[in-house]
Amino acid sequence: MKDDLPPYIGFAGLWRLELSGIGIPALGRLLEARMTRNPNDAEAMMDMATLSILTLVPENRAIALAIQSRALALRRLYRIRASRQPASLRVLAIASLGDMTAITHVDCLVEASDVDLLMLYAGPGHPLPEELPDHDLVFVVAGESEANRALLEDIAGRRFAKPVLNAAERILGLSRDAVSSTLRALPGVAMPETLKVTRAELDRADPDRAAGVAFPVIVRPLDSQGGKDLAKVADRAALNAYLAATPAADFYLAPFIDYSSTDGRFRKFRVVIVDGRPYACHMAISDHWMVHYVNADMDANGLKRDEEAKFMEDFDHGFGSRHERALSAIDAAMGLDYYAIDCAETRGGELLVFELDTAMLVHAMDPADLYPYKGPQMRNVFSAFRRMLDERRSASPK
Numbered sequence: 001m002k003d004d005l006p007p008y009i010g011f012a013g014l015w016r017l018e019l020s021g022i023g024i025p026a027l028g029r030l031l032e033a034r035m036t037r038n039p040n041d042a043e044a045m046m047d048m049a050t051l052s053i054l055t056l057v058p059e060n061r062a063i064a065l066a067i068q069s070r071a072l073a074l075r076r077l078y079r080i081r082a083s084r085q086p087a088s089l090r091v092l093a094i095a096s097l098g099d100m101t102a103i104t105h106v107d108c109l110v111e112a113s114d115v116d117l118l119m120l121y122a123g124p125g126h127p128l129p130e131e132l133p134d135h136d137l138v139f140v141v142a143g144e145s146e147a148n149r150a151l152l153e154d155i156a157g158r159r160f161a162k163p164v165l166n167a168a169e170r171i172l173g174l175s176r177d178a179v180s181s182t183l184r185a186l187p188g189v190a191m192p193e194t195l196k197v198t199r200a201e202l203d204r205a206d207p208d209r210a211a212g213v214a215f216p217v218i219v220r221p222l223d224s225q226g227g228k229d230l231a232k233v234a235d236r237a238a239l240n241a242y243l244a245a246t247p248a249a250d251f252y253l254a255p256f257i258d259y260s261s262t263d264g265r266f267r268k269f270r271v272v273i274v275d276g277r278p279y280a281c282h283m284a285i286s287d288h289w290m291v292h293y294v295n296a297d298m299d300a301n302g303l304k305r306d307e308e309a310k311f312m313e314d315f316d317h318g319f320g321s322r323h324e325r326a327l328s329a330i331d332a333a334m335g336l337d338y339y340a341i342d343c344a345e346t347r348g349g350e351l352l353v354f355e356l357d358t359a360m361l362v363h364a365m366d367p368a369d370l371y372p373y374k375g376p377q378m379r380n381v382f383s384a385f386r387r388m389l390d391e392r393r394s395a396s397p398k
Helices: 010-019 024-039 043-054 060-074 149-156 176-183 236-243 301-312 324-334 374-393
Strands: 077-080 088-094 115-122 139-140 197-198 218-219 231-233 250-253 266-274 277-286 340-347 351-357
Touching: 010 024, 010 043, 010 077, 010 139, 024 043, 043 060, 043 088, 088 374, 139 351, 139 374, 176 197, 176 324, 176 351, 218 236, 231 236, 250 374, 266 324, 266 374, 301 374, 324 340, 324 351
Parallel strands: 088 115, 088 139
Antiparallel strands: 077 115, 197 250, 218 231, 218 250, 266 277, 266 340, 340 351
């Protein structure tokens, strides 16, 4: 590969290059060469940080955040050029520092489009500037987290001249305990009460309960994503062992709900909501209660993929229809333009919600030979997203 990389590639572009057969080490060498020639190449630094995150090596996260900070000291604004030029829409994405779970990856949603994406990074030490670059829409891509709270509050207090998608004040309400409080009473929704608790509250010597919740429970540190340090705890001895191995000070706690199907397997669905309408994103099937697509053996199991294909192809008349009332109630309560839901079905037929967030990964990176059914469905999602952008551009600022 020639050293002809664009000034800024971004998350989707780097992932796409890696999937095309250009290994992360080779991409890293190209970016390192650029930084050697120009130590102030902020775009190369930001891409190098993203590349470190794409390795999925936990130890690389701290390295990535340090590189991001160096880059932001040089430049705050990064442009991902539209694949189809000239661009007909400029979206200003207000982003935060962090790993792949920190922001909405809008670049995955506008691949091969006529959208120029302006990534404006802000956060501790890098406040949102008063003067913004020229744009048609603002999209708040910074996700809900304790680390992002000050930034989201700053954005929520601003007045913007152009329409804003995913208003910051709405994102601020997406903590796990707040979402649980909002959704638990909705028709057709089953969501266990999620509590924010301290280590001291969990450590109280009650043999039957954890912070007042009967065993078994689900526990995870605050701001934990991707299943990191997430555990199902069956009794007091197991909880004590968990606390001894997990140094966090604050946790989320919820009762465990057995959502296994009649065959004993667990099925988790990701549904993406675009402008109020739900779309199938993926389905993962596992023998373990903690289901992640990457460890559900979907690549190697054709029967699982066949079931996922049926879920996606029949979504409007199947899963989406069965849970239409619940999904409509959730959307009315959330007031967001774009977000995703990780969920399952209880044996009683309710929609069991695990998580609702704006920063879940939605993409079209799966190999077409293994997943031929995903391409058409994801194109539907991306077309709906693009239509929403046009409709919002013509609307008045909120």
